Amino acid sequence: MTLKEKLIILSDSAKYDASCSSSGSTRRNSNGVGNAAYSGICHTFSSDGRCVSLLKILMTNACIFDCKYCINRRSNDVKRALFTPEEICEITMNFYKRNYIEGLFLSSGIIKSPDYTMEKIIETISLLRYKYHFNGYIHAKAIPGASEYLLKKLGKLVDRLSANIELPSDSSLKLLAPQKNVDKISTIMDTVKKNRSKSFTPAGQSTQMIIGASKETDLDILGKSEHLYNTYDLRRVFYSAYIPVNKDNLLPSIEMPPLVRENRLYQADWLLRFYNYKVDNLLDKNNPNFNVLIDPKADWALRHMEEFPKEINKASYYDLLKIPGIGPKSAKRIVSSRKYFKIEFKDLKKMGISLKRAKYFILCNGKYFTNMEIFNKRFIESNLILENKEPIKNVGVQLSLFNE
Amino acid sequence: MNDYLYDGTYSSLLGLIYTLIKSKTIPNVIKREDEYISNLFMEPIYLKLENKELINSLKKEVSMLVLYTAYYIYLSNVNNKEMIIYGFIKNAIKYKNTVFYRRDIYVVSEAIRISNQVKGEAHRMKGFLRFKKMKNFYYATIEPTHNIIWIITRHFKDRLKDECWIIKDSKRGVYAIYDLKKVTYLQENDIIKLNLDLSDDETLFEDLWKTFFKTVAIKERENLKCQMNHAPKKYWNNMLEMEDL
Helix, strand or coil: CCHHHHHHHHHHCCCCCCCCCCCCCCCCCCCCECCCCCCCCCCEECCCCCEECEEEEECECCCCCCCCCCCCCCCCCCCCCECCHHHHHHHHHHHHHCCCCCEEEEECCCCCCHHHHHHHHHHHHHHHHHHCCECCEEEEECCCCCCHHHHHHHHHHCCEEECCCECCCHHHHHHHCCCCCHHHHHHHHHHHHHHCECCECCCCEEEEEEECCCCCCHHHHHHHHHHHHHHHCCCEEEEEECCCCCCCCCCCCCCCCCHHHHHHHHHHHHHHHHCCCCHHHHCECCECCCCCCCCHHHHHHHHCHHHCCEECCCCCHHHHHCCCCCCHHHHHHHHHHCCCCCCCHHHHHHCCCCHHHHCCCEEECCECCCCHHHCCHHHHHHHHHHHCCHHHHHHHHHHCCCCC | CCEEEECCCHHHHHHHHHHHHHCCCCCCEEEEHHHCCCECCECCEECCCCCHHHHHHHHHHCCHHHHHHHHHHHCCCCCCHHHHHHHHHHHHHHHHHHHHHCCCCHHHHHHHHHHHHHHHHHHHHHHHCCCEEECCCEEEEECCCCCCHHHHHHHHHHHCCCCCEEEEECCCCEEEEECCCCEEEEEHHHCCCCCCCECCCHHHHHHHHHHHHHHHCCHHHCCHHHHHHHCCHHHHHHCHHHCCC
8 A cells, every 4th residue: 555545544534533733832842853833833724624733644544443423433344554653754754844734643543452552652653753853743642441651651752632532421422432431531631631741741631522423412512521621621622513424323314514513612612711601601401502593602692681781991801701702802902901091982993803793782981882772682683693694504404413 | 294215124214213203203204215206396315224322222212022013014015114113113112011002093003903914924824834845955935915034934943953944935036045054035136046956755745745635624514715714815826735726
């Protein structure tokens, strides 16, 4: 098999992992090639609009597991390939020096045993770090069930580790990924959290959940994320809209991946991490799923009209964050600027703050944007919905997730 | 009000602006001498003020952050950038570092906006730039909107310090040449002919990269608009993987 054929098989089967980030590490170029950029760098964007930052490949797509949703499951009749450590190093170094990539994202199917697979990953990355003196960004998958000493060894070599939860509840995991188990993933996360330092996964750990392959609600999923952020200091939880690559009675049959739902979950995830929201604020047992028509923050605001309008010149930082259209950057800008002058609507524009959504929810020096009559829930709601027509096209897909 | 000209360098622009502010002179326009279109009614004043003392006393009045911001504006392709720097520095002397919070002042908000645009393009270019491996060095061509070659070379010097490389801004005819020690900037006319023979493995890795780029996209999620928003078409010319699209 040529290098090109291997690359096609082993990048094609790695692409469903949503993680692309190359940020959070300050690894320097001591004596060799490459360094990490703390902010991360996107090198290109593929035709699905996703950022390409790392050479995202599997070491092998052969796997002893048989997870129902996975294209690489044992029972699938697909072409299998295996990269040697040298081949991975060669491609990584040559891509990196041409500035195609920020580094390597190495994952793998499980061959022989979790320990054996981990050892192969460690061998590859050691070669890259010590023989090729590569100091660029490396994200590696931790293999569930591998020994702790191997995990500790790997953590010292890489910038980020991740172990994918894939399914948000134990029952779904048992059903769809019988060889995986939650405890093994929790053990990895716990070890990474306890050992994290400047020289051990400086960019922290992340995970991924598949959206729409099992029956969990948004509340279940986001509740899981909140728990993970609080318990294991995860840097990111990625959400990956389920794409039917296998036919299986246990899997939902859908035509299109639930992209709008995925987007809503990302928006809500941002609210948890940067906006001080709790899952309880956003969803509850009677409302366990996000409104597909409107983003979670605006939806929250519309359900809490009594909190608005907020006075730009007085509202606290956290109150400003509740205004649709105003994020941490804008809120900080407002707080630091209003010490020096009274902010008017015309100033907001100059401050680079978009009024498109915010205008319905704010006062500047006691004045509404236009007049008070527009401060009316139904009016605002219909305007906000009209403004983003695009997601509405996909609503049909959202509502028919399962053939019941 | 008069028109003022400078020789095009950042330090003489700063010297000129600082002299104008100190003497409370309000310029009509400030331009590079080679960009100035003379008119019948105005005799421009040409000042060459590459004076270290002037710059040093300016440095005492404003922070480095202000000077960096002004430098980024200087690198921009904005038409009246000299007047924006003039207005920004004038306000910076008045408000010190709190000038960054005074976006209610038009020229300040413009200054910050333009400087962020230049910084943004520099950051993007760190990702979008593509080197080709030649027989003796790595070679990249860029065509940025702003004159950012000056601020991206450090990044590549840190990263690829054991390789010789050349970055060419083909829009401005400027070359940045790294020889394992330092980066030298040369104009097109100063360049002796470069040997642009590809290294033997170049086509192999170009092909592998294009293959990877195509394979990694998920068909079910195709979103060309989103792709274009993040990687604007103006950069595609020099992005290898976009060639066949």
